Amino acid sequence: xxTVGADGDDRGRSFIEAARRDxxxxxxxxxxxxxxxxxxxxxxxxxxxxxxPALITYHFKTKDKLIGAVLDQVGSRLDSAMEGGPEPxxxxxxxxxxxxxxxxxxxxxxxEDMAARREIGTxxxxxxxxxxxxxxxxxxxxxxxxxLAEGQREGEFREFxxxxxxxxxxxxxxxxxxxxxxxxxxxxxxxxxxxxxxxVTAAIGRGWEGxxxxxx
Amino acid sequence: xxTVGADGDDRGRSFIEAARRDxxxxxxxxxxxxxxxxxxxxxxxxxxxxxxPALITYHFKTKDKLIGAVLDQVGSRLDSAMEGGPEPxxxxxxxxxxxxxxxxxxxxxxxEDMAARREIGTxxxxxxxxxxxxxxxxxxxxxxxxxLAEGQREGEFREFxxxxxxxxxxxxxxxxxxxxxxxxxxxxxxxxxxxxxxxVTAAIGRGWEGxxxxxx
Amino acid sequence: xxTVGADGDDRGRSFIEAARRDxxxxxxxxxxxxxxxxxxxxxxxxxxxxxxPALITYHFKTKDKLIGAVLDQVGSRLDSAMEGGPEPxxxxxxxxxxxxxxxxxxxxxxxEDMAARREIGTxxxxxxxxxxxxxxxxxxxxxxxxxLAEGQREGEFREFxxxxxxxxxxxxxxxxxxxxxxxxxxxxxxxxxxxxxxxVTAAIGRGWEGxxxxxx
Amino acid sequence: xxTVGADGDDRGRSFIEAARRDxxxxxxxxxxxxxxxxxxxxxxxxxxxxxxPALITYHFKTKDKLIGAVLDQVGSRLDSAMEGGPEPxxxxxxxxxxxxxxxxxxxxxxxEDMAARREIGTxxxxxxxxxxxxxxxxxxxxxxxxxLAEGQREGEFREFxxxxxxxxxxxxxxxxxxxxxxxxxxxxxxxxxxxxxxxVTAAIGRGWEGxxxxxx
DNA sequence: CATGAATGAGCGTTCATTCAT
DNA sequence: AATGAATGAACGCTCATTCAT
Numbered sequence: 001x002x003t004v005g006a007d008g009d010d011r012g013r014s015f016i017e018a019a020r021r022d023x024x025x026x027x028x029x030x031x032x033x034x035x036x037x038x039x040x041x042x043x044x045x046x047x048x049x050x051x052x053p054a055l056i057t058y059h060f061k062t063k064d065k066l067i068g069a070v071l072d073q074v075g076s077r078l079d080s081a082m083e084g085g086p087e088p089x090x091x092x093x094x095x096x097x098x099x100x101x102x103x104x105x106x107x108x109x110x111x112e113d114m115a116a117r118r119e120i121g122t123x124x125x126x127x128x129x130x131x132x133x134x135x136x137x138x139x140x141x142x143x144x145x146x147x148l149a150e151g152q153r154e155g156e157f158r159e160f161x162x163x164x165x166x167x168x169x170x171x172x173x174x175x176x177x178x179x180x181x182x183x184x185x186x187x188x189x190x191x192x193x194x195x196x197x198x199x200v201t202a203a204i205g206r207g208w209e210g211x212x213x214x215x216x
Numbered sequence: 217x218x219t220v221g222a223d224g225d226d227r228g229r230s231f232i233e234a235a236r237r238d239x240x241x242x243x244x245x246x247x248x249x250x251x252x253x254x255x256x257x258x259x260x261x262x263x264x265x266x267x268x269p270a271l272i273t274y275h276f277k278t279k280d281k282l283i284g285a286v287l288d289q290v291g292s293r294l295d296s297a298m299e300g301g302p303e304p305x306x307x308x309x310x311x312x313x314x315x316x317x318x319x320x321x322x323x324x325x326x327x328e329d330m331a332a333r334r335e336i337g338t339x340x341x342x343x344x345x346x347x348x349x350x351x352x353x354x355x356x357x358x359x360x361x362x363x364l365a366e367g368q369r370e371g372e373f374r375e376f377x378x379x380x381x382x383x384x385x386x387x388x389x390x391x392x393x394x395x396x397x398x399x400x401x402x403x404x405x406x407x408x409x410x411x412x413x414x415x416v417t418a419a420i421g422r423g424w425e426g427x428x429x430x431x432x
Numbered sequence: 433x434x435t436v437g438a439d440g441d442d443r444g445r446s447f448i449e450a451a452r453r454d455x456x457x458x459x460x461x462x463x464x465x466x467x468x469x470x471x472x473x474x475x476x477x478x479x480x481x482x483x484x485p486a487l488i489t490y491h492f493k494t495k496d497k498l499i500g501a502v503l504d505q506v507g508s509r510l511d512s513a514m515e516g517g518p519e520p521x522x523x524x525x526x527x528x529x530x531x532x533x534x535x536x537x538x539x540x541x542x543x544e545d546m547a548a549r550r551e552i553g554t555x556x557x558x559x560x561x562x563x564x565x566x567x568x569x570x571x572x573x574x575x576x577x578x579x580l581a582e583g584q585r586e587g588e589f590r591e592f593x594x595x596x597x598x599x600x601x602x603x604x605x606x607x608x609x610x611x612x613x614x615x616x617x618x619x620x621x622x623x624x625x626x627x628x629x630x631x632v633t634a635a636i637g638r639g640w641e642g643x644x645x646x647x648x
Numbered sequence: 649x650x651t652v653g654a655d656g657d658d659r660g661r662s663f664i665e666a667a668r669r670d671x672x673x674x675x676x677x678x679x680x681x682x683x684x685x686x687x688x689x690x691x692x693x694x695x696x697x698x699x700x701p702a703l704i705t706y707h708f709k710t711k712d713k714l715i716g717a718v719l720d721q722v723g724s725r726l727d728s729a730m731e732g733g734p735e736p737x738x739x740x741x742x743x744x745x746x747x748x749x750x751x752x753x754x755x756x757x758x759x760e761d762m763a764a765r766r767e768i769g770t771x772x773x774x775x776x777x778x779x780x781x782x783x784x785x786x787x788x789x790x791x792x793x794x795x796l797a798e799g800q801r802e803g804e805f806r807e808f809x810x811x812x813x814x815x816x817x818x819x820x821x822x823x824x825x826x827x828x829x830x831x832x833x834x835x836x837x838x839x840x841x842x843x844x845x846x847x848v849t850a851a852i853g854r855g856w857e858g859x860x861x862x863x864x
Numbered sequence: 865c866a867t868g869a870a871t872g873a874g875c876g877t878t879c880a881t882t883c884a885t
Numbered sequence: 886a887a888t889g890a891a892t893g894a895a896c897g898c899t900c901a902t903t904c905a906t
Contacts (some may be wrong), residue, residue, distance in 0.1 A: 020886085042881085054889075198384055201374070236869080273898060275869090473874075475874080488876095592846060596827070662865095699867090
């Protein structure tokens with residue numbers, strides 16, 4: 001169940017309305033992930049949800065608002081997945097590795113979410129959506145850069161431009177769903193370790209223990 | 217700079233036709249880069265070129281063929297920019313750094329090319345185009361992975377999955393135009409050094425000389 | 433008269449939808465009959481029906497499907513008109529005369545139907561439609577030829593190539609709407625008698641009783 | 649060489665111009681016969697003639713004029729083929745048979761001419777062309793009807809409506825190219841005899857000597 | 865005489881959206 | 886709350902025709 005009021009849009013909505021919205025958003029995500037943003041028309045989304053296209057407009061008024069809701073949904077699920085659990089983080093290196101493996105594992109668990117997010121981010125045409133995506137990404141980027149800078153101040157990470165590092169890392173993270181599609185279904189953990197290894201090494205400036213070379 | 221007949225597609229074409237085709241391709245690149253693939257309709261491209269939309273069809277028969285010509289143009293300019301000049305490559309580390317800095321500098325010089333390429337790659341709907349892009353990317357990826365594996369065999373690079381590394385690196389490279397847009401116009405070289413630093417470090421497993429920390 | 437659901441295509445369709453489809457098909461028939469197949473665009477058909485062109489696509493998805501519905505409509509009306517009533521057929525001569533007079537009278541009653549059918553048969557461009565028309569015609573021709581051959585076996589008809597005879601007769605039948613347009617509105621019955629006289633005489637090889645010369 | 653002034657349109661035209669016009673008309677006939685009137689665009693006709701589409705407009709100003717020239721060409725070839733030679737006609741029955749066999753044999757010899765004529769007659773959209781076709785047909789019809797009426801006055805033909813008979817006969821004649829396509833290439837003479845048998849019998853009211861039953 | 869270049873009008877179709885029910 | 890019916894705008898594309906060269 002969705003926390004009412006989480007994004008301010010569900011205020012005053014009946015239970016049935018919230019359920020319908022959820023159903024539509026889910027169908028939209030599936031459609032975008034499966035057929036691409038360009039082919040995710042109301043007709044196709046409605047088919048997937050076994051409802052009429054008009055009902056989408058009824059609940060979301062415009063397509064931009066629907067896409068906005070999709071981004072909310074995807075973003076909130078990603079956020080809660082990334083929180084990392086109650087265990088304290090041993091080190092910045094450990095924190096960095098957790099961000100990356102967490103992201104990969106989330107992509108394994110919710111590949112449609114991430115594929116849809118990527119589709120929207122790159123193919124959306126409306127200025128409003130593009131702005132919104134940019135803001136979302138900017139926030140995530142700022143947080144990541146802050147974390148990296150802190151690791152540098154603590155002496156764990158070598159000197160580099162945290163903003164540039166964050167940019168490269170987020171780009172690689174965005175590509176994860178595509179990478180996973182190239183690999184066997186059970187290769188998620190291995191790939192997560194690989195990806196983490198790359199950026200941890202890049203951040204600390206030497207081979208990290210527990211990586212591939214450590215295993216051999 | 218484009219020599220007529222360079223790619224065999226202009227063979228048998230009159231000078232004026234080649235010029236028009238070039239103009240249309242240029243307008244298409246600009247439109248895609250500025251407004252996104254989804255909004256790059258014939259009408260908008262034609263507006264940018266100050267011609268009639270029908271003229272595009274006259275020169276390119278179908279939209280797929282126009283996009284194909286765009287990819288040719290972008291690809292050939294990228295190829296010639298990446299050749300790297302006559303100087304021999306000192307080491308794999310050096311080669312890796314050159315790939316990255318070369319790419320960034322090309323993105324500085326031809327930002328629309330790279331933005332358009334990205335747009336087409338992610339938003340194009342026609343199966344033919346998608347296939348073509350996928351093949352192109354697969355080739356580039358294989359070459360990069362082979363280079364990385366060779367560096368490992370020679371002992372310069374640490375152990376990692378070359379394919380995964382190539383994937384992360386290509387993702388970061390694809391994001392370069394967006395990164396550059398966030399920075400001052402003259403920050404290209406600095407950014408190139410940063411990006412190269414990240415992946416060189418990730419590949420060799422220790423801080424590289426000449427990087428930010430070496431400067432201080 | 434068209435009973436809803438008569439041909440299985442209206443199954444599951446709302447009353448209003450069936451009515452609209454009928455209206456559109458009727459407008460299409462009128463447009464094709466009046467302006468020719470080549471000029472029967474969605475815009476012109478829609479004008480005749482006082483609706484928007486997009487509504488035609490809404491109800492029929494593609495133009496081929498609309499033309500298919502037109503052929504269904506025309507064909508089913510023709511079939512029911514040709515059934516000939518309960519009275520037993522006295523002879524092959526009588527059967528032949530009935531086929532021809534029945535056809536002429538149907539052309540009098542539904543001239544647009546027959547004109548549209550002819551237009552579609554000769555001017556339609558889509559392979560699917562052409563195939564369908566060809567099959568329909570082939571069936572009708574085979575039935576007619578079989579009837580003629582039987583009349584020959586029974587000794588009522590003289591020797592001739594039934595297939596060639598059927599071809600000539602069907603050609604003359606197809607021309608009936610045009611012939612009627614050249615004549616006064618009430619000349620249908622006279623013309624029917626004339627046309628029947630021609631082919632009955634051709635089939636039996638002597639003047640038939642009740643023909644023009646018998647009347648005088 | 650084409651007789652200048654035959655149709656009043658070649659007056660004052662140079663030799664080369666006449667040759668080009670002929671070439672274009674020939675290509676137009678071939679295109680219409682092969683692909684149907686609807687697909688006989690200037691581009692396709694020009695391809696067949698290995699010239700530029702603009703040249704067609706240059707020589708014929710509008711498409712209607714080109715179609716007009718096609719009708720002239722086809723009509724004049726048909727006329728000269730139908731003249732029947734110097735031999736005197738033995739009887740009206742003989743004359744009728746010659747008209748029909750002559751037509752069939754012309755369709756064998758110049759199938760494209762007749763197919764194109766038919767395509768234009770049924771699929772042409774322009775009112776001017778439709779009018780023109782109607783006039784041409786009206787003339788041929790009047791001549792045929794007059795011939796039939798004369799045969800009746802001379803007592804050779806039975807009583808029937810000459811106009812209706814002419815209509816049916818012309819319809820069957822128009823269908824000849826299609827009929828020939830259904831038969832082996834060398835069946836032309838047989839089919840001609842069959843068709844003549846049908847209408848001769850229809851006209852004189854008894855089996856005609858030399859017909860199928862006379863052969864056995 | 866002939867063409868390549870260019871265009872405006874029109875095509876069937878898809879789309880997000882509106883509205884009466 | 887939900888829908889089927891309906892539409893205007895936009896799409897890629899084809900066409901006959903114009904025009905400078």
